[in-house]
Amino acid sequence: METTILSLPLIPVATAVVVGILVAALLLWRRGGQDKSSVAAPSASHARSNGALAAQEAEADSREKCVILFGTQTGTAERFAKGLRAQLESKYGGSTAFEVLDIEQYDFASKLPGEKLVFLLMATYGDGDPTDSATEFWTWLSEAAESGAQEDLLQGVTFGVFGLGNRQYEHFCAMGKKVSNAMKALGASELLRRGEGDDDRDIDEDFDKWCAELFPALDASTLVQKAEGATDVMSAAFLAAYDVEEVADAPTSQVDRLPPSGTGLNSHSPFLATVTAVRELHAGGDRSCVHVELDIAGCKATYDAGDHVAVFAENSDAVVSAAAAALGLPLNYCFRLSLPSPNKHSLPEPAVAGPLTLRCALARYADLLSAPNKAALLALAACATDAGEAKRLQRLASVEGKDDYHAYVVAPKRSLLEVMQDFPSAKPSLGAFFGSVAPHLQPRYYSISSAPQLHPKSVHITCAVVREKMPTGRVHEGVASCWLSRLQEGDRVPCFLRHSTFKLPRDPATPVVMVGPGTGLAPFRGFLQQRAALLKSGKKLGAAHLFFGCRNRKHDFIYEDELEAAVAQGSITQLHAAFSRERAQKEYVQHHMEAHANEVWSILCDSAGGYLYVCGDAKNMAKDVHRTLHAIAVKATGCSEAKAEELVKRLSESGRYHKDVW
Ligand SMILES: Cc1cc2nc3c(=O)[nH]c(=O)nc-3n(C[C@H](O)[C@H](O)[C@H](O)COP(=O)(O)OP(=O)(O)OC[C@H]3O[C@@H](n4cnc5c(N)ncnc54)[C@H](O)[C@@H]3O)c2cc1C
Ligand SMILES: Cc1cc2nc3c(=O)[nH]c(=O)nc-3n(C[C@H](O)[C@H](O)[C@H](O)COP(=O)(O)O)c2cc1C
Structure with a gap:
């Protein structure tokens, strides 16, 4: 059975799906149908993907491991890490299991020295500083490198670094550089030149170029084995997918609850601030800019003028309805998400286990309007029941289809939602949709427009409302800015505060x-x-x-x-x-x-x-x-x-x- 599953990426998608269903049926029959009996199958595609995952669970994973670590603040490094994993898995998945991890969740001190192959995708913030999530890692790595006493700590580790930054800043991609140098100082070998992505220009293209150098470097190494005839084609069985349980009888009070208010110190513990004022700042004209005041009394985080507040916004009703239609599910479909076992793709815990209605899950957690990344296109291809659609999606996600991707996705600024509407046979299961297709909706940062000396218990936001006509004719309504503009007094806003280095001089007499x-x-x-x-x-x-x-x-x-x-x-x-x-x-x-x-x-x-x-x-x-x-x-x-x-x-x-x- 192991051979059959591992060879799935090499066989046509439709065949893979049939094999997946058969294997799943066999497994369920063997287990007396017990294991997944609570997992609802709202459609054939849901059953298909969950079944295939059940089949995966049965095999012991004896493959080599490679970890892809990302340090992100606004989600780009995470998006790249997931895209890279999808490409690596499809090319070398037979020999190696690729795991994507937020660097914050990685036990670097005990694990890094024992890794064989590691990729690090690191964004730079502040004055050449790490992201909040990478601070501990960087402290540990730099101290080890500077001590000079551990020159062979990472001997045997081969790594690749892609730094994310913006040339507008003095210390361009500083974290990429620093991490690469420190790894080398500790004895690790760099597989290929360090990549640098400039957010001021086309960071996706920079990343694609780096990946185009990465695959030949891997092919030339003995670190992974390229399966013969391997392509970018992935089967539904290899998609990262949450387990989905339909919840038909949850009391209304339990459904769609916001997580309890947290400390507001970081993205993992958002504080539920109360809106105390929303007002339009423009007087006439065709644009809008809103002033929003958030009551942060009780929040553990404090702020100074110049700091940022990050808010978790929601997609609009119109976008959510269109996405539910594209998924072929009713808005009031109520479910619970949980991690698959084993969690081979290292999916993060679902933001909220539920029960959630589809309406709420799509509004709060799915990035539906950004351009779909290549991993999402591959995942959609794997779910497409129409062979023509699957082929076209695969082409768009492939290295050879770069120009097609540019013409169809980048230039017209197509959203994931529009792509799903264009490929109606690609209906992922809900578990696969949240696990492999839709990126997590990222919080948006705002420069706080108040000072604690005057407003100790509230932060003010000054937000330009984004309404932009896209080349496809769609009017893009900025997710967070439009959401902020629709808020009313008393509404709750999940948010956290972030310190910055943008501060007045210590001496007030300094001009x-x-x-x-x-x-x-x-x-x-x-x-x-x-x-x-x-x-x-x-x-x-x-x-x-x-x-x-x-x-x-x-x-x-x-x-x-x-x-x-x-x-x-x-x-x-x-x-x-x-x-x-x-x-x-x-x-x-x-x-x-x-x-x-x-x-x-x-x-x-x-x-x-x-x-x-x-x-x-x-x-x-x-x-x-x-x-x-x-x-x-x-x-x-x-x-x-x-x-x-x-x-x-x-x-x-x-x-x-x-x-x-x-
Ligand atoms: C540190 C920091 C501080 C900030 N401070 C402020 C502030 O004080 N005030 C303020 O108004 N803003 C601020 N911003 C910007 C803010 O975070 C948001 O980016 C802004 O409000 C737009 O978010 P949105 O969700 O409304 O728009 P989004 O939906 O994220 O859209 C934003 C833009 O993305 C592009 N886009 C969207 N979809 C696609 C697609 N499919 N393909 C291609 N392009 C697409 C469009 O150009 C669109 O205009 C700050 C940002 C940072 C990082
Ligand atoms: C407040 C702020 C500070 C930044 N500081 C730097 C910097 O010092 N050097 C740099 O190269 N890029 C800097 N950047 C750019 C980010 O690194 C870049 O946008 C990157 O793509 C973000 O990746 P992420 O989405 O994974 O967080 C900064 C961006 C912001 C918003």
Whole structure:
């Protein structure tokens, strides 16, 4: 039987499915049908996948192990890790079992030295720092490497590192570099060049390129064995899938309950904050920006101006209904998810065991509107009952189908939901949908727009509502921003707080320049509240210039009254507002900065020791401001371009140039 199961990826999908059903039926018959009797089979495809998994459970896994570790904050590294696992499993699954693990859940001290093959996908945050989840790992690894006494600790370990970052930041992909160097210092061998993904450009393409080098490197090694004729084709039997139990008679009070309120210290323990205010900040115009206040009384986490709050939002009713239809299940289908046993794919515990209605599970936990990753396409292919659809999905997920993927998914910005609608025969079981197809809906981060000195028990959010027409004609309603805009007083918001390095200087007398157009104003509203409190307590404040920008003072000059009051009261020395759509000539914050080059440089020069803060759009604004900074240095000091570059670099290296950009 083992041979039959292991060879499943090599045989056509339809055949694999039939074999899966037969093997499952045989197993259930042998077990007297006891083991899975509680697992409901709402459709043939559910029975198919659960049965195949039961068959898998029966075999002892004697394959070599390879662990894929990820350190993520906003989900990209996790998405890549899962995609990589799907590709590796389909190519080398016969010889090796690939396990994906959040680095936080990995017992590195006892396990890493004994690994044969490890991949690490590491995002960088702060000033070249690890994600919260990778902090302990990095402390352990760097201390071991720096001690110099354990040069052979990781001898025998072969590894590959892909760093995730953004070139906008001074320490680009620093964690990837640091982890790779530390692993080597401890005797591990690097399988291939370290990969670097730049979120400022096309990070998915960077990752694909790295994978394209990874597979030949593995083929040339003796670490794994490529099954003959192996392709990217995966069978439903190899999908990671939760066990699903239909719950027909749960009392209403038990269904769709939010998990109890946690500490609010991290993503694993969200605090249930209560909404105390929601208001529109724009006056007219065709866009929307909302101010939301969350009561955090009782939350264990504290905050300072400049920190972030992360919220767990929900998909809209329209999106949820469309997804349920694509899955072929009613919205009120009530079920419980649990881990399969054995949990071969290292699925994480379901966020909520349930009972949940499909409506609630899709709203809270499934990322339905992002572009589907290749692992999801492969998983859908494995579930497709129409051979043509299966083939097309496989092609889209394959290395050879890169251009097709770009033309069908990336360029038109197709969502997972749209793809499921386009491939109606690909109806995964609920267990496989949550285990292999839909990524977990990620929390969204917001720069807190209040200060605890004024609002000790609440955090404020300033959120631009995303409504964007996609090339397919679909209007994309931003999941979290639209959800926030629909909130009402008294609603509960699962959230957690995250500390950042974006902080006012310790000495309030140090002068500062703040640049924050649009919602980039958010953390500065907090800074201004903090400065107002300092002023009130009798502290002497350094100069503060705020560069704000919007389209039109009548429509989107958010918090105008508060800013004017701050000027009057002295927490802002000068407010520079740029309006991009009031005159024929567009004006942006950088134009105002350049017009005030001498004042700006008189604050940022070494002798004044002032700080520069930039917040908001990473793609354009932060780059324009960065370029302008060079021009300002040249204009104010008369130095050469090269010298200006050196001065700006020094500003950054001395910790006086901070960015909070997204
Ligand atoms: C540290 C940090 C601080 C932040 N602070 C703030 C803040 O103070 N205020 C604020 O307004 N925002 C802030 N953001 C941004 C915020 O986290 C959200 O990203 C923003 O609100 C949009 O989220 P959403 O769920 O509404 O939109 P989403 O649904 O996530 O959509 C966002 C964008 O993704 C793209 N997209 C969606 N689906 C697809 C697809 N299928 N294919 C291709 N592209 C797609 C679209 O371009 C869309 O505009 C911050 C982000 C970070 C990381
Ligand atoms: C607040 C913040 C700080 C960041 N700091 C850095 C940094 O210092 N260096 C870097 O290369 N990228 C930095 N980034 C970019 C992220 O590493 C990048 O977006 C990455 O793709 C995120 O991966 P994740 O989704 O797995 O968390 C930062 C991003 C944010 C939002």
